[in-house]
Amino acid sequence: MPVSLCGSWDMVSNVNFEGYMIALGISLYTRKIALKIKHRKVIEQVGDRYVVKTLSTFRNYTFSFRVSEEFQEFTKGLDDRNCKSLVAWEGNKLVCIQKGEKKNRGWAHWIEDDKLHLELHCEDQVCKQVFKRVV
Ligand code: VL7
Numbered sequence: 001m002p003v004s005l006c007g008s009w010d011m012v013s014n015v016n017f018e019g020y021m022i023a024l025g026i027s028l029y030t031r032k033i034a035l036k037i038k039h040r041k042v043i044e045q046v047g048d049r050y051v052v053k054t055l056s057t058f059r060n061y062t063f064s065f066r067v068s069e070e071f072q073e074f075t076k077g078l079d080d081r082n083c084k085s086l087v088a089w090e091g092n093k094l095v096c097i098q099k100g101e102k103k104n105r106g107w108a109h110w111i112e113d114d115k116l117h118l119e120l121h122c123e124d125q126v127c128k129q130v131f132k133r134v135v
Helices: 017-023 028-036
Strands: 007-015 040-046 049-055 061-066 071-074 082-090 093-100 106-112 115-122 125-133
Touching (some): 061 071
Antiparallel strands (some): 007 040, 049 061
């Protein structure tokens, strides 16, 4: 069993979020605001269900899923698209594939050096975020 991702995590770095947002077609106005804010990630596990909350002073995004079970995702308040999403463990990484209008879309979460890592990708863009545990 991989090390638990559960808990509250505060963003410490966010590399190429701009490129990722451009790939998603986010407007310049929204990108300018989004680039200035720090995200808090809250990951909870209830039975075999995960709840992942991305919180900020600007917008919040919450979704939940069961591992290895495809679900319909609507990225409300983000790019407002529908995806068929599937989250599964690949070694120690929790990997999501988001099938939809955007090619090569997905993300991966893992723990490294007591930090929560998140790699988000869309088309040819990769965004890398690191979070530290909230104490
Ligand atoms: C969530 C945003 C850009 C719109 C707001 C930006 C601040 C904070 O999807 C994400 O994480 C996964 C894995 O944890 C859970 O889905 C990252 C931020 C992506 C995409 C769209 C900019 C507006 C948003 C909620």
